[in-house]
Amino acid sequence: MRLYPMLGRFIARQHSIGKERMRRGALNVGDNAGGMDSLIARIGGHARLAEADRDALGALIRGNVRSFPAHRDIFGEGERPRAVHFILEGWACRYKTLPDGRRQITAFLVPADLCGIDILMLREVDYGFGTISNVKAADIGVRDFAELLDSHPGLARAMRWNEVVDASIQREWMLNIGQRSAYERVAHLMCELFLRMRSAGLAADRSCDFPITQSDIAEATGLTAVHVNRTVQALRGDGLIELRGRRLAIADLPALMSAAMFSDSYLHPGGPDGGSQADG
Amino acid sequence: MRLYPMLGRFIARQHSIGKERMRRGALNVGDNAGGMDSLIARIGGHARLAEADRDALGALIRGNVRSFPAHRDIFGEGERPRAVHFILEGWACRYKTLPDGRRQITAFLVPADLCGIDILMLREVDYGFGTISNVKAADIGVRDFAELLDSHPGLARAMRWNEVVDASIQREWMLNIGQRSAYERVAHLMCELFLRMRSAGLAADRSCDFPITQSDIAEATGLTAVHVNRTVQALRGDGLIELRGRRLAIADLPALMSAAMFSDSYLHPGGPDGGSQADG
DNA sequence: CGCGGGCTTGAGACTTCTCAATGTAGGTGG
DNA sequence: CCACCTACATTGAGAAGTCTCAAGCCCGCG
Numbered sequence: 001m002r003l004y005p006m007l008g009r010f011i012a013r014q015h016s017i018g019k020e021r022m023r024r025g026a027l028n029v030g031d032n033a034g035g036m037d038s039l040i041a042r043i044g045g046h047a048r049l050a051e052a053d054r055d056a057l058g059a060l061i062r063g064n065v066r067s068f069p070a071h072r073d074i075f076g077e078g079e080r081p082r083a084v085h086f087i088l089e090g091w092a093c094r095y096k097t098l099p100d101g102r103r104q105i106t107a108f109l110v111p112a113d114l115c116g117i118d119i120l121m122l123r124e125v126d127y128g129f130g131t132i133s134n135v136k137a138a139d140i141g142v143r144d145f146a147e148l149l150d151s152h153p154g155l156a157r158a159m160r161w162n163e164v165v166d167a168s169i170q171r172e173w174m175l176n177i178g179q180r181s182a183y184e185r186v187a188h189l190m191c192e193l194f195l196r197m198r199s200a201g202l203a204a205d206r207s208c209d210f211p212i213t214q215s216d217i218a219e220a221t222g223l224t225a226v227h228v229n230r231t232v233q234a235l236r237g238d239g240l241i242e243l244r245g246r247r248l249a250i251a252d253l254p255a256l257m258s259a260a261m262f263s264d265s266y267l268h269p270g271g272p273d274g275g276s277q278a279d280g
Numbered sequence: 281m282r283l284y285p286m287l288g289r290f291i292a293r294q295h296s297i298g299k300e301r302m303r304r305g306a307l308n309v310g311d312n313a314g315g316m317d318s319l320i321a322r323i324g325g326h327a328r329l330a331e332a333d334r335d336a337l338g339a340l341i342r343g344n345v346r347s348f349p350a351h352r353d354i355f356g357e358g359e360r361p362r363a364v365h366f367i368l369e370g371w372a373c374r375y376k377t378l379p380d381g382r383r384q385i386t387a388f389l390v391p392a393d394l395c396g397i398d399i400l401m402l403r404e405v406d407y408g409f410g411t412i413s414n415v416k417a418a419d420i421g422v423r424d425f426a427e428l429l430d431s432h433p434g435l436a437r438a439m440r441w442n443e444v445v446d447a448s449i450q451r452e453w454m455l456n457i458g459q460r461s462a463y464e465r466v467a468h469l470m471c472e473l474f475l476r477m478r479s480a481g482l483a484a485d486r487s488c489d490f491p492i493t494q495s496d497i498a499e500a501t502g503l504t505a506v507h508v509n510r511t512v513q514a515l516r517g518d519g520l521i522e523l524r525g526r527r528l529a530i531a532d533l534p535a536l537m538s539a540a541m542f543s544d545s546y547l548h549p550g551g552p553d554g555g556s557q558a559d560g
Numbered sequence: 561c562g563c564g565g566g567c568t569t570g571a572g573a574c575t576t577c578t579c580a581a582t583g584t585a586g587g588t589g590g
Numbered sequence: 591c592c593a594c595c596t597a598c599a600t601t602g603a604g605a606a607g608t609c610t611c612a613a614g615c616c617c618g619c620g
Binding site (some may be wrong): 045078094096098099100102103104106118120121122123124126127136157159161163167168170171172173174175177179180189221224261265266268270272273 | 283358398404450460
């Protein structure tokens, strides 16, 4: 009944990794209005925003851009966060930890993703939120955010859509961790992240930035870093992926998807139901 | 790299189990207005509802009660569901399956729980929803539901709270499946379900109905039925629980919680932030 | 009384983990 | 500009948690 000691899993992550990653992993979004606009347009996946909504959101975002170094908490477990974070550049993650240090990453956030909509209702969050790489994000204060949603029902709806998709991804991750083998899990994660990067407009033909380490993959899939390493090698050996230097290239996407039993329907690529129904 | 064949895992579940479970597992909620009112009042955990909201919801619920036999799909994966389901009696679950039949239960629903709020935005759900025991539930059609939320912002807020808590529970399950040992996982699940039953007013001092089988526990925790069995025996042997005949008794709740590293904060027992903020 | 679902048990197999050491590459300080 | 340091990737070997397969058992139900 005893579990593995896992002493090595709790690694302090308070150092800043330096500029190398910044340089190599930089996403071409920068401050150019075009890039940011395109990200804003993508909010909530494919929820189409009216121009007025997009402008209001864009103004708030542009006025609150902040930079975070890699491996830094944006807010910790149990805290009461005071802002919603819209990722503009770099990757972040949500995570939860056990008292003995074991850690589960519950979500990766890539540009155009949003974290913290729930803070409008929550006294304190049950998860932590931190950066993976260097991150540029817009911090929108609770009050501003609430006003924004109040005056722009279309945005409120987009935010709700965002949460619906997040929940769907979480369910798929449960299926991943609970039922798939190590090989399938890692393959599935790579499919998902590549497709999400692509739909954010951040993937070349068959590759994208991939700033997470094998340890991060381990914490997201419920595996060990060592075993992830062997699994990645197997995926390489099978000619499915190439992975080095914070960059992922998918050598054979159909084969990878099939190995992972991946279906993109849980990402709801079609966007919200355009439907007639009200949104509360 | 091959995974276990797991041939035995895909068990057809289309037979009805008979009345035994109904009789023994029946929750004392029945049609008595008192019980139902108290459930309605509990919707969204502890979101306090105004009287008008409660009445409107109650009317809609009372007018749409339906019964489902045990082990029956209410809607399947990929379908477009046309109603929100409010559980009045019995247990249900959300699940996802892999093409080869492996199945992950992603949530258990007990009385006062709600399923399908997301159908206002989703074209098709990425999960299935089915009964565990015999279930009595209120089916509220999409149109009725949308109108209800439109005209009762307090209810809309309660529904949103419900989704926030659901997402939080899902995250905890990811931590459970990804990081905890078998022993801890099963212990954790039992803590959660007992507490949720208790907060629905459906637990005696230290016991509650527990209509799920060990196979269900296996599918929810990412374990095997055989291993769950041995784990349950270990929990019994350690004097933490008693489990037989669809009834769970917690012999030593503090010890069980500690063994599971259980903290109830993720259930957000304090309810939503009463706060000043708008809710979109 | 016999059937079926669910619970138990036993034995062996296998995926994944732990422990521990080595390799690599960039970043830093002298 | 070269040692050194740190984070990360890799490898090897053995341990162990969990799984598979295969029976038996129990008990309520028809």
